[in-house]
Amino acid sequence: MSIESTGGVPVNAEPVGADIDAPAQVPPNPQKGMFGIHGTGDVSGFGGLVRRRPDVTGSPKPYGGYFDEVTDALEEAYPLFADAIEKVVVDRDELTLHVKPEKIAEVAQIMRDDESLRFELCSSVSGVDYLNSDARRLHVTYHLTSMTYRRRVRLEVAVPVDGAVPSVTSVYPTADWQERETYDMFGVIFTGHPNLTRILMPDDWEGHPQRKDYPLGGVPVEYKGAEIPPPDQRRVYQ
Amino acid sequence: MTAPGSASSNYATERETTEGRVFTVTGGDWDTITGSIDPLSNEKIVVNMGPQHPSTHGVLRLVLELEGETVTEVRPVIGYLHTGIEKNLEYRNWTQGTTFVTRADYLAPLFNEAGYCLAVEKLLGITDQITERANTIRVLFMELNRISSHLVWIATTGMELGAISMMLYGFREREYILDIFEETSGLRMNHAYFRPGGVAQDIPESAIKKIRDFLVYMPKKLKEYEALLSGQIIWQERTQGVAVLDVTGCLALGVTGPVLRASGLAWDLRKTMPYCGYEDYEFDVPTATTGDVWGRYLVRIAEIRESLKIVEQALDRLKPGPIFIADKKIAWPAQLAVGIDGMGNSLEHVAKIMGQSMESLIHHFKLVTEGFRVPPGQVYVSIEHPRGELGVHAVSDGGTHPYRVHMRDPSFVNLQAIPAMAEGALLADVIAGGASLDPVMGGCDR
Numbered sequence: 001m002s003i004e005s006t007g008g009v010p011v012n013a014e015p016v017g018a019d020i021d022a023p024a025q026v027p028p029n030p031q032k033g034m035f036g037i038h039g040t041g042d043v044s045g046f047g048g049l050v051r052r053r054p055d056v057t058g059s060p061k062p063y064g065g066y067f068d069e070v071t072d073a074l075e076e077a078y079p080l081f082a083d084a085i086e087k088v089v090v091d092r093d094e095l096t097l098h099v100k101p102e103k104i105a106e107v108a109q110i111m112r113d114d115e116s117l118r119f120e121l122c123s124s125v126s127g128v129d130y131l132n133s134d135a136r137r138l139h140v141t142y143h144l145t146s147m148t149y150r151r152r153v154r155l156e157v158a159v160p161v162d163g164a165v166p167s168v169t170s171v172y173p174t175a176d177w178q179e180r181e182t183y184d185m186f187g188v189i190f191t192g193h194p195n196l197t198r199i200l201m202p203d204d205w206e207g208h209p210q211r212k213d214y215p216l217g218g219v220p221v222e223y224k225g226a227e228i229p230p231p232d233q234r235r236v237y238q
Numbered sequence: 239m240t241a242p243g244s245a246s247s248n249y250a251t252e253r254e255t256t257e258g259r260v261f262t263v264t265g266g267d268w269d270t271i272t273g274s275i276d277p278l279s280n281e282k283i284v285v286n287m288g289p290q291h292p293s294t295h296g297v298l299r300l301v302l303e304l305e306g307e308t309v310t311e312v313r314p315v316i317g318y319l320h321t322g323i324e325k326n327l328e329y330r331n332w333t334q335g336t337t338f339v340t341r342a343d344y345l346a347p348l349f350n351e352a353g354y355c356l357a358v359e360k361l362l363g364i365t366d367q368i369t370e371r372a373n374t375i376r377v378l379f380m381e382l383n384r385i386s387s388h389l390v391w392i393a394t395t396g397m398e399l400g401a402i403s404m405m406l407y408g409f410r411e412r413e414y415i416l417d418i419f420e421e422t423s424g425l426r427m428n429h430a431y432f433r434p435g436g437v438a439q440d441i442p443e444s445a446i447k448k449i450r451d452f453l454v455y456m457p458k459k460l461k462e463y464e465a466l467l468s469g470q471i472i473w474q475e476r477t478q479g480v481a482v483l484d485v486t487g488c489l490a491l492g493v494t495g496p497v498l499r500a501s502g503l504a505w506d507l508r509k510t511m512p513y514c515g516y517e518d519y520e521f522d523v524p525t526a527t528t529g530d531v532w533g534r535y536l537v538r539i540a541e542i543r544e545s546l547k548i549v550e551q552a553l554d555r556l557k558p559g560p561i562f563i564a565d566k567k568i569a570w571p572a573q574l575a576v577g578i579d580g581m582g583n584s585l586e587h588v589a590k591i592m593g594q595s596m597e598s599l600i601h602h603f604k605l606v607t608e609g610f611r612v613p614p615g616q617v618y619v620s621i622e623h624p625r626g627e628l629g630v631h632a633v634s635d636g637g638t639h640p641y642r643v644h645m646r647d648p649s650f651v652n653l654q655a656i657p658a659m660a661e662g663a664l665l666a667d668v669i670a671g672g673a674s675l676d677p678v679m680g681g682c683d684r
Contacts, residue, residue, distance in 0.1 A: 091615050092360060120489050123620065124629045124646035143618050143629060143646070147489075147503075150510050154618060174492025177654050178646075185324075200317040200683055209325055210642075216329055 058087035066151050067095040073116040078107065094154060101157040105166040111144055112171055119144035119153065122172035125179055127186035131212035135160050138186050142168065159188060167193035185210035289318045293398045293669045296679035300668065307664050312657040319683040327643045331609030332358050335640055337430040342645060343681025344427055345390050348383040349623045351432035352376055356513060357619040357632040358434040361612050364563060371559040372436040373515045378552035381545040386415040387624035388538045392463060395673040399476045404466060411459050414452055421445040436562035439574045446553065453550055460542060477531035481659040481671025484529050491658060492651045495626025496537045497675060501529035507622040519548050531674040568610050571602040609638040623648050625676050649682040
């Protein structure tokens with residue numbers, strides 16, 4: 001009964017159910033969820049085109065503005081500069097130092113203490129998940145502010161999914177909750193953190209919601225004794 | 239402490255009699271003696287304050303360890319209002335993002351929008367192309383919003399420290415500002431009024447008149463607040479010398495805004511790293527040197543006065559002109575207008591796209607459904623929020639949706655200071671100290 005296929009659509013396909021003498025079957029509905037929505041759809045804005053993320057390349061010297069002063073001061077104060085700083089990127093009037101993960105606490109210490117750097121305030125610590133970029137897909141960014149010189153700089157480290165980053169809480173105590181949030185949302189482990197627990201999600205939550213391979217979906221909710229499934233698993237009306 | 243009755247005790251010998259235990263004291267360690275006979279002396283109580291508690295400004299939970307009335311340990315627990323705003327942003331286009339971020343810190347929605355829009359504009363490289371009128375409107379509205387946020391602070395803190403009438407007055411005056419917002423954007427809160435590229439629609443004349451009236455009305459009310467609170471002995475006792483945090487503590491814990499300025503450091507991003515043309519306005523940065531709740535109260539009242547000065551200057555600068563960037567690839571095509579049922583497309587625009595110009599319809603459809611593309615890269619933009627530094631870290635991968643947006647919300651960072659301010663103090667001072675940070679859980683948990 002097999003139908004010879006030449007690689008295209010089988011033109012002489014038997015109707016479904018014809019071989020078992022049963023009424024023609026309704027083909028299985030691939031749609032599911034409310035209003036036939038499956039998954040979260042293509043929200044990339046690329047309309048199904050393959051995305052190519054351009055590689056982040058280091059910027060050539062001179063960087064311009066105060067960026068040269070900052071990098072020169074750090075190079076002078078930190079003998080391991082060439083080893084610890086993977087690349088220096090200047091983009092949109094912002095300076096980013098890509099730091100080796102194991103060196104971040106040392107670099108932060110010098111950034112805070114050196115007379116010509118003086119980044120007293122750690123404004124923000126957060127993560128970005130660059131899924132499908134390379135093995136070190138989880139990035140942690142530190143935004144430092146120098147109140148003395150009115151400058152800003154971004155430190156960035158990249159680690160694999162099960163990678164660890166030394167905590168900067170001993171240098172900047174304000175990083176405490178922000179590192180907890182980054183752990184909670186991305187699963188980056190901060191070694192040496194005094195209390196690395198979840199902060200925004202419940203303690204028994206599984207997964208790290210801000211990762212790119214974590215769907216937007218939902219969780220079942222109990223309401224007045226009945227369990228309400230998440231929107232993408234509710235029954236279909238059509 | 240030497241164990242009672244132990245052989246090595248040099249201080250007191252004891253013996254059992256029919257009357258109970260009797261000590262023969264030769265002087266010295268009285269703590270050992272009282273400790274051994276009073277089983278209640280080191281009893282600790284753990285109290286959960288919140289997450290449902292009128293004095294915790296929303297769903298903040300504080301786990302307090304008390305010895306009598308003294309707080310020995312505070313552990314803030316947050317996350318009860320986590321709504322996943324940052325995750326949701328990644329599934330909407332860049333313009334729709336303002337509708338989400340405005341809901342984070344619901345007492346300062348326009349600041350969330352401003353921070354987000356400035357970040358998107360920096361990513362697009364169009365910061366210089368924002369029209370003067372749009373920037374002036376942004377400054378005007380941010381300062382009005384700062385006043386309304388500080389008014390809620392005075393209102394709720396007054397209520398928590400026993401000045402109930404202050405709450406009524408604070409909310410009454412705030413309502414006036416919300417009316418101005420409603421007249422312009424169609425909504426009292428959660429406006430989505432600032433958009434990447436400008437503001438959604440122009441200010442109507444009636445709203446400008448209202449702002450002028452408010453500039454006359456508000457200074458009188460401020461005098462009333464000060465007459466009500468500043469000289470009042472209960473207010474002074476509850477705030478002076480309470481929850482002190484010095485500059486070192488503030489910087490270590492990342493605390494910014496009025497709390498930092500109340501401890502003496504005049505760090506205000508409007509002055510130190512200006513944006514939206516703040517460098518052209520005449521205003522002072524009020525500071526105090528006490529570093530306590532009283533100082534934070536003085537700073538906030540003074541900031542309301544400074545904001546009124548900025549509002550007045552912004553009104554004088556408001557020259558007719560476009561409110562959106564000229565680039566039609568970014569500018570929202572619809573001429574939005576406020577109707578009786580809220581904000582929507584203006585009738586002229588609907589008539590044009592439905593009846594006259596097919597190209598306009600296509601353009602409208604593409605820009606509204608798909609949005610504009612933002613070149614890949616990342617930026618960090620920070621603005622002076624009523625509570626401190628609001629930072630927005632926005633990452634684009636070149637698409638029409640944000641790849642990642644992180645909001646460094648001042649409520650989240652400042653809340654870490656509660657243990658430093660409250661441990662060792664009395665239970666009642668936890669309320670005063672927590673209130674003086676002005677945390678808003680919508681922004682904290684996002």
